[in-house]
Amino acid sequence: MRLLLRVIFSFGLGITCCERLAAQSSSPLDSLLHIVQADSHDSATADALYELAIEFLATDLAQADSFADLSLTLSREIRYGIGEAKALGAKAYAQQDGGNYLKALESYEASKQVSLRIRDSIGIQQMEQNIGTVHAQMGNYPLGT
Secondary structure, eight states, X not given: OHHHHHHHHHHHHHXXXXXXXXXXXXXXXXXXXXXXXXXXXXXXXXXXXXXXXXXXXXXXXXXXXXXXXXXXXXXXXXXXXXXXXXXXXXXXXXHHHTTOHHHHHHHHHHHHHHHHHTTOHHHHHHXXXXXXXXXXXXXXXXXXX
């Protein structure tokens, strides 16, 4: 009987924790959507669109790519270089996760070029690393180093 009560209590506690976690995890998403729905054409909106793209990478690659495209378009429109580089990186992540390695390489390279233009040394290094990872995934090990 005690074992049964422990199992029931543990199960109920697990469900309660999951419900709280789900409620908490939707909060950042809701905040990002609120920023985007404000319809501002600024770097905060471009960043929110990028963050939405990153959020959807694990669950919906097409949605992630759509948000990355929106972030890219807005970043270019407002001449926000770091946003452009990040959006291109997000597109590349979605392409890489979807198995489209050649497109991912193009997007990572484009992101690296923007990072070079704006002198973002961290962005350059990250894109170089990502390019190497894609080459390794494709079996091009000499290029992956």
